[in-house]
Amino acid sequence: MKINTLLNKLPLGLAALALLGAQTGRAEQEVSTVFELPMHISAIVDESGCQNSPGPQITLGGEIELGTLKARIIFSNNLKGTHTATVVSQFDVDLLLGSTIQIPKQPVLGGVGGNPYIYLQFTDGGTNNLSNEFFLGRCVQGLSVDAEVLSKAIALATIVASDCSNRKGPFITLGGEIVLSGLHAKIIFRNNVKGTHTAQAVRDIAIILEGTKITLPKQPVLGGVGGNPLISIQFLDGQGNAISAPVLLGRCVQL
Secondary structure, rough: OOOOHHHHHHHOOOOOOEEEEEEOOEEEEEEEEEEEEEEEEEEEEEEEOOOOOOOOOOOOOOOEEEEEEEEEEEEEEEOOOOOOOOEEEEEEEEEOOOOEEEEEEEEEEOOOOOOOEEEEEEOOOOOOOOOOOEEEEEEOEEEEEEEEEEEEEEEEEEEEOOOOOOOOOOOEEEEEEEOOOOOEEEEEOOOOOHHHHOOEEEEEEEOOOOOOOEEEEEEEEOOOOOOOOEEEEEEEOOOEEEEEEEOOEEHHHHO
């Protein structure tokens, strides 16, 4: 099964990590993992027409700072007479480092009238809330909302090896992409915060569409171990903590 086909069938909401590897006809391998990508959301909310019917107009803008994703390339050799692999060398590579996504300004109509109480909540666009509700108040201008959320994503790394028998090799080229799950803002309008006669209207704003891709630029990694080593890859978070188990790709000449 091709990697793209499997990724299309892989639910982004999985709580557990999923790993896979696939060889292509260009002597390269692809490895993927589902992980939780940290996002820092800095949203700017403007409101106008608070007393109008059918209600106020909200304009949402701002930016999103994505967390860091690393890959660890591990070179190892087998001990003679055993099946134990000994790590010879390893290198950590930054795949995603502090990228920023702008939130395009977009208006949303309230629809409940009467200068309502307004709340903001971030979701995955489905049934999962990524943050608590933020109470924005009533009619405000230039209100800043900051939130730290974890959003499901798929990291896909493409690995190409060359100069496997070179004394200073092998040379690894690492690239790929990150596929993002949905990030939405839910604007909630309520005309009362007490009692049983609260009218509520909810509006949804798509900030990041499900399936949005971020390309990881290709970058070289020098092995420096020689001898056609076994090569593995492991994904790490921004603090260097493992978010997947190492995946054995095989010996350099097999890639």
